[in-house]
Amino acid sequence: MLFRSEIVSEASLADYDVVVVIDCGEAARMGKLVEQLSDHPCVVNIDHPGTNDGFGQANIVLPKVSSSCEILFTLFGQWGVTITPDIATNLYVGLYTDTNMFKNMNSTPEAYRACGDLVAAGADFHTAAKRIYIDTSAARLRLLARVLSTLRLDGDGRIAGMICTGEDLNELGLTPDALETFVEYPRAIVGVEAAYLLRELKEKGQVKGSLRSSNNADVAAVAQQFTGGGHTRAAGFRATGTLAEVRERLVTALLTALEG
């Protein structure tokens, strides 16, 4: 399995002949590397459903495929790459998380088949599931308690969401990673069509939002009204304002989207 400590975050793209960007809807999401990316002569952009602006010189954007890892798996097969257990585990994690444990509508027969092949190649699905969806800490449960206490419903119970302040994370000694999957709680409420989780960013007056929908509501379209994008059922954005202000603006936008 690839661990965070093995990920290199400082790189000069000019040192490389080809830059492959995976699962990234727009160049702007490359953060510090965005300028280097636009200057680079050979960018390969690999992505699947959602909003992708085709920023690469080559764009492999396949709207019917579950995940970028499924695209990689197919490419590796075409190229004759030997799928080692480590490669299998990493590709499996991409498929497993992007289909939200095969709960999302992108859980196609092809996605299940790819996962079967990856398990046959030695993917450690048990450790992956445990580390991603089961293991937790006391601090993280305390954060969940705080965040759940901010639950609010709007639009006759069709919209549900929660907020997380900077202090919530700081006081518990946690990083924003701890919030991963919390938005699934409001989404799980029967009758909720769109769910959100807002959190204060370190930059004063900046808020990050995660959006999920549980039917046909297109939350990517709502995210695009702010500064963001994503998939129909899972999207994200950044906005300027306090948590309370952004919450009001977002709820209004979601209500309008659900009426439409």
Ligand SMILES: [Mn+2]
């Ligand atoms: Mn993806």
